[in-house]
Amino acid sequence: MKSLIFKTASTYLLPLLLLFSIFILLRGHYLPGGGFVGGLMAAIAFLIHSFAFGMKETQNIIKINPGYLMPIGLVFAVGAAIAPYFIGAPILKGLWFEEPFRFIGMVGSALFFDIGVYMVVIGATLTIMFSLTDTV
Template sequence: MKTIIFKTASSYLLPLLLLFAIFILLRGHYLPGGGFVGGLIAAIAFVIHSFANGIEKTRGIIKFHPGFLMPIGLALALIAAIAPLFTGGALMTGLWFENPVPVIGMVGSALFFDIGVFLVVVGVTLTIIFTISETI
């Protein structure tokens, strides 16, 4: 399905969906959303682009194998989960910075855990979809 309308729409949808994925990731602190949902939206953005323009063009945008995101995300989530142990807290207890960050608000270990989940979900989803698409 490589019509000109779909190709054009996918060019506009990719940055919009990635921006929306970041919004959902950051929104997950206080409201529904977070790393898992944001990661799925980001992966969907790349899948739509690959359906419209082909896998090779999408791989050219990403510049690296999406499987590399999985260990980075797992390490980030693990560090965010065990960081409270070093401050005398319990595992997965939220640690927060003193001052809020403009636009984002209060930043703490939960955000880093969500970013790790985001990276794992994007890496797993794109690896599966790209592998399936290459074998067809």
């Protein structure tokens, strides 16, 4: 799609959507949102960009192979899940910092878990996307 309007719009949409996806990810614990939806949104952001500029260009922006996000995300999720084990609590128990952080709010193991999910979703979706367009 070589429409100029679409191209211009998607240049601005990409950072905005990415920011929005992080916002969705962070608010998940209290308001609608979460890692899964956030991840999907981020993937959509890249997908829109690739429609405007082609897959090669998007791959250039991302720089790293999105496949790497999957193991990193898994490490986050599994790490957050087994972290309580090391302080003697049962696995997957929620651990929280006492004081809320600025902008982010309460930070706990559930947040890291969600970040892991977020990364896995982005990684998986983009991997599927790139391998589909590479081959077809």
